[in-house]
Amino acid sequence: MRNLIFFLVIFSLPGCSYFEEKEDVTKTWDADRLYAEAKGNLDAGNYAGAVDFYQRLEARYPFGNHAQQALLDLSYGYFKSEQHDASIASCNRFIKLYPQNLHVDYAYYLRGLAYFNKGKASVHRFIPNEILDESKRDPGSAFRSFQNFSDLIKKFPESEYIEDAEKRMRHLRNNLAENEVHIANYYMRRGAFIAAANRARYVIENYDRTPVVPEALILMAKAYRVLEMEDLANDALRILKLNYPNHPGIYQIEELEIK
Numbered sequence: 001m002r003n004l005i006f007f008l009v010i011f012s013l014p015g016c017s018y019f020e021e022k023e024d025v026t027k028t029w030d031a032d033r034l035y036a037e038a039k040g041n042l043d044a045g046n047y048a049g050a051v052d053f054y055q056r057l058e059a060r061y062p063f064g065n066h067a068q069q070a071l072l073d074l075s076y077g078y079f080k081s082e083q084h085d086a087s088i089a090s091c092n093r094f095i096k097l098y099p100q101n102l103h104v105d106y107a108y109y110l111r112g113l114a115y116f117n118k119g120k121a122s123v124h125r126f127i128p129n130e131i132l133d134e135s136k137r138d139p140g141s142a143f144r145s146f147q148n149f150s151d152l153i154k155k156f157p158e159s160e161y162i163e164d165a166e167k168r169m170r171h172l173r174n175n176l177a178e179n180e181v182h183i184a185n186y187y188m189r190r191g192a193f194i195a196a197a198n199r200a201r202y203v204i205e206n207y208d209r210t211p212v213v214p215e216a217l218i219l220m221a222k223a224y225r226v227l228e229m230e231d232l233a234n235d236a237l238r239i240l241k242l243n244y245p246n247h248p249g250i251y252q253i254e255e256l257e258i259k
Contacts, residue, residue: 026053031061035070042073047080068098075110084118087111105156109165112148115141116168139179146172177207177216184219197223197232214240218249225253 026034038053054074057066071094078087091111095104118141149165149172156162184199200220204213217240224233237253244250 026056031057031064031066034060035066038070038073042077045080047077051077051081051083068094068101071097072101072103072107075107079110079114079117082117084114087114088118105152105159105161108148108152108155109159109161112145112152112165112168115145115148116172118145139176142172142175142179146176173207174210174212177203177210177212180207181212181215181219184216188219188223193223193226196220197227214244214247214249217244218247218253221253 026037029037034053034057038050038057041047041050041053051074054070054077057064057070058074061067071090075087075090075094078084078090088111091107091114094101094107095111098104101107146169149169152159152165153162159165180199180203184196184203187193187196187199197220200216200223203210203216204220207213217236221233221236221240224230224236233253237250240247240253241250
């Protein structure tokens with residue numbers, strides 16, 4: 001009991017160093033110095049340090065000379081630190097506050113990148129690829145990434161980021177289509193044949209020329225055949241034969257033909 005009282009007294013003494021917060025050495029810095037430190041850390045790849053300095057700069061000098069570039073740099077620092085939600089929020093602020101900025105196209109592009117990489121922790125590089133099949137993840141972030149890149153292309157057709165955005169959109173479109181096929185297969189396994197057919201038809205109508213279109217046609221034909229909707233099954237089979245005449249799935253469907 002006596003020892004407990006002793007420690008309580010020690011910790012309550014004025015000026016005691018126990019639990020005392022570290023002094024903020026930047027409290028007297030002006031905006032120029034904060035920006036220089038932030039930019040220096042960013043260029044050196046110390047993204048956590050850069051984010052810290054940019055946050056201080058934004059909090060103390062929200063309308064200073066460096067405000068616009070600092071907010072854009074902060075968005076990038078968040079992205080490189082894998083704080084994707086923070087990067088998205090920061091890009092949103094930049095787009096809302098500075099729609100006429102010469103680099104606002106980069107904010108759209110970076111926001112698309114943040115959605116593109118959202119949910120990918122660095123530890124994932126050590127996990128087998130089949131576990132990390134992107135098409136089997138929640139498609140929400142992929143769809144929003146696709147929308148952001150699409151907005152970039154529509155609003156800024158001369159942007160230097162268009163080429164990369166288009167490549168990523170093709171990748172995302174393929175993944176979104178494959179995700180729909182995964183869902184259709186799930187419905188087939190559960191015996192929900194109408195739902196499976198609808199998912200497969202959605203792929204054909206919205207993701208034409210993606211690699212999974214043949215599989216979608218096969219699923220649709222199989223589902224309709226099980227449902228004894230022969231006209232629709234035959235339409236799907238006809239399209240499959242016309243566009244993919246040597247596809248092995250043709251024979252799978254024909255074997256299901258109702259005698």
